[in-house]
Amino acid sequence: MSISVSIKVRRELVELADKMVRYGIARSRSHAFNIMIEKGLSEVLKEVENWEDIYKRAEEMEKQGFKLRHGGLSKLLEEERNR
Structure with missing residues (x-):
């Protein structure tokens, strides 16, 4: 069960979360955090x-x-992620 929590984080962490989403490491910012x-x-x-x-x-x-x-x-990246 997921519960929403509002927190303040450094800008660098938000930028990192955005990169994680861009590279397919996470599905969303929430998932990245x-x-x-x-x-x-x-x-x-x-x-x-x-x-x-x-x-x-x-x-x-x-x-x-x-x-x-x-x-x-995309196929190469997916294979790399699965390692």
Whole structure:
């Protein structure tokens, strides 16, 4: 059973929650904050940094002329998440 709680957090944590949603680590900000609480901030930071690196590398490959098939990156990212 979920219960809503209103709290104030640092802007950096909200930005981290937004990144977690953007990279598919969490379904929503609420889910992201629950993950942060359960896993701990240091673990979440490592995971987000890993996904940021993956996305940056994919962008670099596209700039170099590599073509990523539609959904190809999503499949790779999903496989990585399942590890």
